[in-house]
Amino acid sequence: MEVALIPPPPPMQPQTVYPQPMQFKDIDNLDQAVCKQAMIDYAAESCCLDSNAAKEMTITRNNGLTAYHYILETFTESRKTECKRKPHHGGSVDGSENGSAPSPWDVLCNADKIFHNHTKKMKIPHTEYIRPCNNCIGRGYIQCPECHGNGQKDCSCSKWQRNRESEMLLGSNVNHACPWCKDTGFLKCNKCSSSGRAICTECNGCRNMKTYTELTVKFINHVRDYIFQRSDMPDQLVKNVSGKVVFEQDLDQVFPITTHPIKEINNNSKRIINEHKHAFPYERIKRQRQRLLAVPVTEVHFTWKDTRSRYWIYGMERKVYAPDFPQKCCSCCAIL
Known part of the structure; x- marks a missing residue:
């Protein structure tokens, strides 16, 4: 079966639209009591960390270092055609006598749910015709x-x-x-x-085959993101937790963030949006959505006995990253 991936027609020139003013919300930092309780809860769930250290430690300093998770979603559709055959059991035939077949991109097909991957298949109108089965030469x-x-x-x-x-x-x-x-x-x-x-296994004894052109429409949600954070904590941790949406834009084509006080966020928003403009030559961009999440990250410095170290609390879930926190001796930590 011949399969053809059809590029979309050139997009129409959009009307000049000016971006709305961009406003960004602030996010609150954690106080020392919350920072200590988060460590106590984390140590209680771990068999390796010393829960006494969490209870007895003294917090000397806690710094709020808000991280940012920028996410761009570009929702596209691609279309391909394929010649299909099936046994003809009789009945009407929608062929060229009923009109000219529309081009693949003129066939109406709406997405079931925007920003979600899914595929839809349909027959292109006026493409049916009947031919004797090649496998049995029309004998059945x-x-x-x-x-x-x-x-x-x-x-x-x-x-x-x-x-x-x-x-x-x-x-x-x-x-x-x-x-x-x-x-x-x-x-x-x-x-x-x-x-x-x-x-005949091809026509199931019908002798004739109905041939038509099938259209496959694939809706794809392309996602790119960028992490900005100033702590020594791994960036991947910020990516895997939730944050507070401080900016969101949902348009046919979004505008780059340009007025955020952190230049790296502005630059990477522009970079990612420009990349998506030309990244999908065989797909039509239907909708874009960008979000900027402020992820709370608190760096906590503490002392306990002769130990001076730090840990981090991150995300709305208040997860803890403490690679250097005092540990207790237990069998599960033994190095073989």
Whole structure:
């Protein structure tokens, strides 16, 4: 079957639209009591961390270092056509006599849910036509693959023949007839009931095939993101937690963030949006959405006995990252 991926037509020139003023919300920082309780809860859930250290430590400093998670979603659609065939059981045929077939991008097909991946298939109108089945040449049947059209198969009874010849040479008159073919040497073909014919597997005996063009529309949500954070904590941790939406824009084509006080966010918003403009030549951009999430990150410095170290609390879930927190000796931490 021939498959063709169809590029979308050139987009219409959009009307001049000016971006709305961008406003960004602030996010609150955590106080020392909350920072300590988060560490106590985290240590209680871990068999390796010293819960006494969490309870007895003294917090010397806690710094709010808000991280930012920028997310751009570009919702696109692609279209491809494929010639399909199926047995024709009779009935109407929507062919060219009913009108010209529309081009693939002129067929109406709406997304079921925006910003979600899914695929829809449909028949392009006025593309049907009837042709005799190539597999059986329009007869509806083919030669039986079991008996090759003979209606019977050779019987594998040569050992009975040898046994009977041996008995005859020894002077025995016992007749060892083949229990399957009764010494005829042939068996009836059960697959075709000895007719030598089998129903065509292509047209199912209909003799004709209905051919049409099938359109496959694939809706794809492309996602790119960028993490900005100033702590020594791994960026991936910020990506995997929730934050507070401080800016959101949902348009046919979004505008880059340009007025955020952090220049890196402005620059990367522009970079990612420009990349998506030219990244999908065989897809039509239907909608874009960008969000800027402020993810709370608090760096906590503490002392406990002779230990001076730090840990981080991040995300709206208040998860804890404490790679250098005092540990207690336990079997699960033993290094083999």
